[in-house]
Amino acid sequence: MTATALAAPKAPSPLPEALPILQLVGVRKTFGAFAAVERIDLDIRDGEFLTIVGPSGSGKTTLLRMLAGMEAPSEGDISLRGVRINETPPARRPTCLVFQSLALFPHKTVGENIEFPLKVKKVAGAARKARALELLRLVQLPESYYAKNVMQCSGGERQRVALARALAYDPDVLFFDEPLSALDYKLKKVMEKELKDLHRLSGKTFVYITHSLEEAMVMSDRIGVMRAGRLVQVGTPEEIYTRPSTKFVAEFMGEVNVFDAVRSGEGWRIDGLDGPAALDLPPGLRTADAAAVVVRPEFLRFVDGQADAQNRLSGVVFNEYALGSRIQYQVRVGEKTFLLELSRANAWGGKPGDAATIGWDARDAIVVAA
Amino acid sequence: MSGAATGAPIDGARAIPPLGKGRVDGEAGRVGSGAGLRSGPKIPPDLGLAAEATLPAARGGKGTAFRLSRGALCSLPVGLTLLLGFVAPLATVAAYAFATPKSFDVFRSFTLANFAAIFDPANTVWQSFAWSLGLAVLTVVALAVVAYPIAWGLARSFGRWSGFISVLFVFPLFVSENVRLYGWTLFFLKNGVLDGTLKLVGGAGPEVLYTPGAILFGMVYVYLPFMLLPMTLGLAMVPKDLVEAARDLGASRLLIWREIELPLATPGILIGMLLTFVLAVGAVAESKVLGGQSVIVITHDIEIAFTYAQNWPLGSALALLLTLIVGALSLAALAKLDLDRILGRR
Numbered sequence: 208m209t210a211t212a213l214a215a216p217k218a219p220s221p222l223p224e225a226l227p228i229l230q231l232v233g234v235r236k237t238f239g240a241f242a243a244v245e246r247i248d249l250d251i252r253d254g255e256f257l258t259i260v261g262p263s264g265s266g267k268t269t270l271l272r273m274l275a276g277m278e279a280p281s282e283g284d285i286s287l288r289g290v291r292i293n294e295t296p297p298a299r300r301p302t303c304l305v306f307q308s309l310a311l312f313p314h315k316t317v318g319e320n321i322e323f324p325l326k327v328k329k330v331a332g333a334a335r336k337a338r339a340l341e342l343l344r345l346v347q348l349p350e351s352y353y354a355k356n357v358m359q360c361s362g363g364e365r366q367r368v369a370l371a372r373a374l375a376y377d378p379d380v381l382f383f384d385e386p387l388s389a390l391d392y393k394l395k396k397v398m399e400k401e402l403k404d405l406h407r408l409s410g411k412t413f414v415y416i417t418h419s420l421e422e423a424m425v426m427s428d429r430i431g432v433m434r435a436g437r438l439v440q441v442g443t444p445e446e447i448y449t450r451p452s453t454k455f456v457a458e459f460m461g462e463v464n465v466f467d468a469v470r471s472g473e474g475w476r477i478d479g480l481d482g483p484a485a486l487d488l489p490p491g492l493r494t495a496d497a498a499a500v501v502v503r504p505e506f507l508r509f510v511d512g513q514a515d516a517q518n519r520l521s522g523v524v525f526n527e528y529a530l531g532s533r534i535q536y537q538v539r540v541g542e543k544t545f546l547l548e549l550s551r552a553n554a555w556g557g558k559p560g561d562a563a564t565i566g567w568d569a570r571d572a573i574v575v576a577a
Numbered sequence: 578m579s580g581a582a583t584g585a586p587i588d589g590a591r592a593i594p595p596l597g598k599g600r601v602d603g604e605a606g607r608v609g610s611g612a613g614l615r616s617g618p619k620i621p622p623d624l625g626l627a628a629e630a631t632l633p634a635a636r637g638g639k640g641t642a643f644r645l646s647r648g649a650l651c652s653l654p655v656g657l658t659l660l661l662g663f664v665a666p667l668a669t670v671a672a673y674a675f676a677t678p679k680s681f682d683v684f685r686s687f688t689l690a691n692f693a694a695i696f697d698p699a700n701t702v703w704q705s706f707a708w709s710l711g712l713a714v715l716t717v718v719a720l721a722v723v724a725y726p727i728a729w730g731l732a733r734s735f736g737r738w739s740g741f742i743s744v745l746f747v748f749p750l751f752v753s754e755n756v757r758l759y760g761w762t763l764f765f766l767k768n769g770v771l772d773g774t775l776k777l778v779g780g781a782g783p784e785v786l787y788t789p790g791a792i793l794f795g796m797v798y799v800y801l802p803f804m805l806l807p808m809t810l811g812l813a814m815v816p817k818d819l820v821e822a823a824r825d826l827g828a829s830r831l832l833i834w835r836e837i838e839l840p841l842a843t844p845g846i847l848i849g850m851l852l853t854f855v856l857a858v859g860a861v862a863e864s865k866v867l868g869g870q871s872v873i874v875i876t877h878d879i880e881i882a883f884t885y886a887q888n889w890p891l892g893s894a895l896a897l898l899l900t901l902i903v904g905a906l907s908l909a910a911l912a913k914l915d916l917d918r919i920l921g922r923r
Contacts, residue, residue: 277821297825310822314840323836324826376826 233283243269245436258423261433303378309369318353324376342371454499485517504548506571516566673893691894713857720804732812758866787869795863811845
């Protein structure tokens with residue numbers, strides 16, 4: 208089993224699930240009494256772009272450092288193509304980490320930085336330079352940058368140099384620890400797409416860490432959401448967006464409306480709702496006593512004079528915000544605030560201060576564990 | 578536009594330079610000695626420049642003719658101290674070096690006779706220079722080797738103990754150098770601590786006292802903290818993630834040390850080397866106490882010239898020569914030490 212796994216060709220197999228390139232089984236990491244990572248099971252598929260998302264302190268960096276070999280797990284096993292690598296040092300893993308700080312060598316030129324892993328592998332000077340220039344082209348930097356001091360490069364350029372250096376190592380798996388966090392919004396958007404393109408081109412496995420789900424959505428094949436050291440949900444961006452498993456995941460997704468629902472007799476009640484709630488309960492929650500209801504702003508609508516919405520709330524429109532092609536309304540219902548979004552073409556006729564009734568259908572609400 | 582109107586922006590633009598200029602001048606005053614003399618003998622260097630800086634303000638019709646900027650005012654104490662404690666004595670020594678030999682005719686006579694005496698082929702004082710410089714170089718090399726592992730430990734692996742361990746290394750500085758050196762004499766003396774103990778077990782202590790080796794040992798011992806602390810600082814300046822990244826890229830320990838750690842720690846190491854070199858060249862107690870005058874170092878010659886020989890001009894000429902040699906070597910090293918390049922800011 209082990210021997211065949213190692214002998215297997217590097218190209219992504221037709222059945223990605225067949226053998227995960229990296230496998231975590233019950234991985235736990237404690238620092239003294241504090242558990243940074245709590246029992247994580249995760250299969251990382253060969254060639255995929257997996258992003259781990261979580262707020263700061265959720266343990267995602269610790270998880271990444273264990274995968275890269277800079278920390279050893281306190282419990283559980285990490286396997287690479289079926290071989291346990293818990294204690295294998297980073298230098299002996301076919302993986303490479305792009306640091307949040309990028310960790311470029313400030314006393315070396317761009318070329319020397321990119322060539323460093325090749326120098327380690329004792330590649331001859333001319334071949335090293337040829338490869339470095341090739342990589343410069345790949346990360347879309349001019350060849351003249353070869354002799355430039357790395358600290359003279361801008362943030363985006365350093366990003367590319369760090370990427371080129373990691374690719375020069377030719378790892379099977381590339382890890383990224385929030386490398387784009389220091390860039391401005393516009394450049395970040397450009398780099399996100401470039402990273403995804405580069406993933407396509409290289410065919411390597413990318414494991415990316417960020418606190419921005421927006422970033423994760425753009426790039427990833429799969430997203431894992433972490434909270435307090437646990438992996439809350441793993442799925443495609445589509446799954447995470449449309450079927451968040453918990454209130455936390457839903458709220459992490461961005462601006463959403465969340466209400467607490469409680470069982471009342473046969474049906475459900477939501478505070479402030481006119482009448483009992485109409486909910487499509489997922490099978491897992493059929494027997495639960497409490498749940499959270501998530502409704503995206505675009506699924507809420509003004510229902511004055513219409514009787515078709517299954518769930519209705521009466522309140523006052525407090526303010527409106529222009530979001531470009533869409534307009535967002537803040538509606539206050541009792542103590543609670545709801546967000547509602549309409550396309551500009553269908554803008555609401557009223558003005559802030561007007562009373563309004565908002566509503567949604569059972570199928571547009573996501574019911575998750577409370 | 579009137580003169581007053583054009584004067585105002587110049588005044589505004591000039592509001593900042595005095596501070597910068599004062600600082601540059603402070604450094605020039607520390608390294609060289611000409612600054613004070615250039616702007617007139619009676620005005621201290623920083624005062625002279627500050628007055629120059631306030632000139633446009635006077636032209637613009639604002640402020641008094643002679644008002645110190647805040648920067649100049651703040652640099653006044655250190656400026657005066659440097660002037661009285663550094664520039665003035667150095668100028669006096671320089672003047673004495675050109676005075677008639679074995680006289681006190683300073684500022685009244687000018688002769689190169691002292692230098693002629695030093696460079697006379699019959700004079701063996703060059704040996705003292707050679708001993709001083711040679712021992713200093715050996716001290717620096719030995720210190721670099723001895724201090725590096727300790728500095729690495731302090732910067733990287735001693736953790737919460739490093740503060741305590743640093744204090745242990747600095748603590749001997751609280752005891753007079755001579756006392757510590759006599760302590761070592763007792764240790765190495767015939768029938769002393771080492772010899773006596775070895776005799777108890779049937780051996781004999783090595784004859785190390787009153788040899789150049791003992792002098793070297795004493796200098797390495799005395800100047801260790803001056804190498805250790807800058808070196809520790811230099812090593813602590815190497816970002817940990819760079820070392821981690823290099824390791825991640827497959828580099829061996831040796832390669833990481835050669836390619837990453839050493840180049841990035843160079844500023845601290847060079848500063849430590851420079852500091853200990855300058856101190857070691859000026860050392861005299863080690864050769865007297867531990868060396869027992871088996872070799873005469875140049876500082877000892879200078880001392881003799883000033884004391885027994887009562888030949889201040891000769892002593893001054895020797896001191897001036899030593900200052901020039903050490904100064905030239907230090908400046909050459911400092912020129913190599915391009916901090917901006919090392920830290921990658923350029």
